[in-house]
Amino acid sequence: MAKLRKMLGSPDSPYIISLMRLIETQSKHTISCWAVSYAQQVMLPIYEKSALKSDCVKLALETAQGYLAKEKNLAEVKAAAKEVMAQAKQPGLSPSEQAAVRAISSSLSSISTPTSALGMCFYAAAALAYDRVGTEETDTVYEQIAAEECQKMYQRLQEIAVEHEENPAKIDWNC
Template identity: 35%
Template sequence: MPRLRKMLNDLNASYIKLLMRQIETQSKTTLANWAIDYSERIILPLWLKYCPDDLRPKFALDSARLWLNGKIQFQQAKKKILRCHEAAREAESNHVAHIAARAIAQSASTIHAARHCIGLALYGALAVAYDELGTEAPWERLEIRAEQECEHMLAALCEISVVDEPNPANIDWYY
C-alpha cells in the first residue's frame, strides 16, 4: 500500500505558487469568505459522505461565517474550529474524512490569520483527489487531480477578488 500523505507539501509547485500570489493580493475578509464558501461547497460534502452524523466541521464553517458577519465573538468561533480539529483527529482511520476536516478547520481559521487559507489547497485538494481516485492511486495521478482542484480554487478566488485591494493581507508563508 502506498504511503498516504496528509497534505500537499510543495509550496514551490507552480499551482500552489499561483494560488499564493493571488491570495497575497486580497484582504483577510475576502480570503476567509473564499475559503469558507469553497469548503462548504466542495470539502464539507466529502466529510459528510464519510461522517454524516458528525456536524462539527459544518459548525466550524458556520461559526466562522457568523464571526465575519459580526454575530458572535471570536472566542465562540474558535471553540467550534477547535472541535473541527478534534473531529479530524478522531477520523484518522478514514483518510479522506481526516484531511477534509483538516481543510475545513484551516479554512475556518482564516478568520484568525489569513495564511490559514492555504490549508484549503494543501489539505482540501488532496482530499478531493483521494476521494475520487482512491487511496491506492499512484502519487502522480493524485497530484495531477489535486493540481486540477487547486486550479478550481484559484478560479473561485479570482471570481471574488477585489481589484486593487487597498488592504491586502500581509502574509508570511514561511513563519
C-alpha cells in the same frame, strides 16, 4: 503505492505559487470568505459521507459564516475550530474524510491567520484526490488531481477578488 500523504501539493508547484500570489493581493476578510465558502461547498460534503460525522463541523462553518457577516465573535469561531480539529483526530475516518476535516479546520483558522488558507488548499487537494480515486493510485495521478483542484480554487478566489485591494493581508508564508 507510496505512503499516503495528509496533504497534496508543494509550495514550489506553479499552481500553488499562483494561488499564493493571488492570496497576497487580497484582504484578510476576502481570503477567509473564500476559504470558508470553499470548505462549506466542497469539503463538507466529503466529510458528511462519514458514518462518524459530527454536526459540530457543519455548525463550525455556520459560525464562521456568521462571524464573516459580523453576527458572531472571534471567540465563538475559535471554540468551534477547536472542536473541528478534535474531529480530525477521530479514529475511523477515511483518508478523504480526515483530509476534508483538516481542510475545514484550516479554513476556519484563516479568519485569524490568512496563511492557513493555503493549508486548506493542500488538505483539500488530498481530500478530493482520495475521495475521487481512492488510496491506491500513483503519485502522478494524485499530483494531477491536486493541480486541477488548485486551479479551481484559484478561479473561485479570482471571482471574488477585489481588484487593487487597498488593505491586502500581511502575508509571511514561511514555506
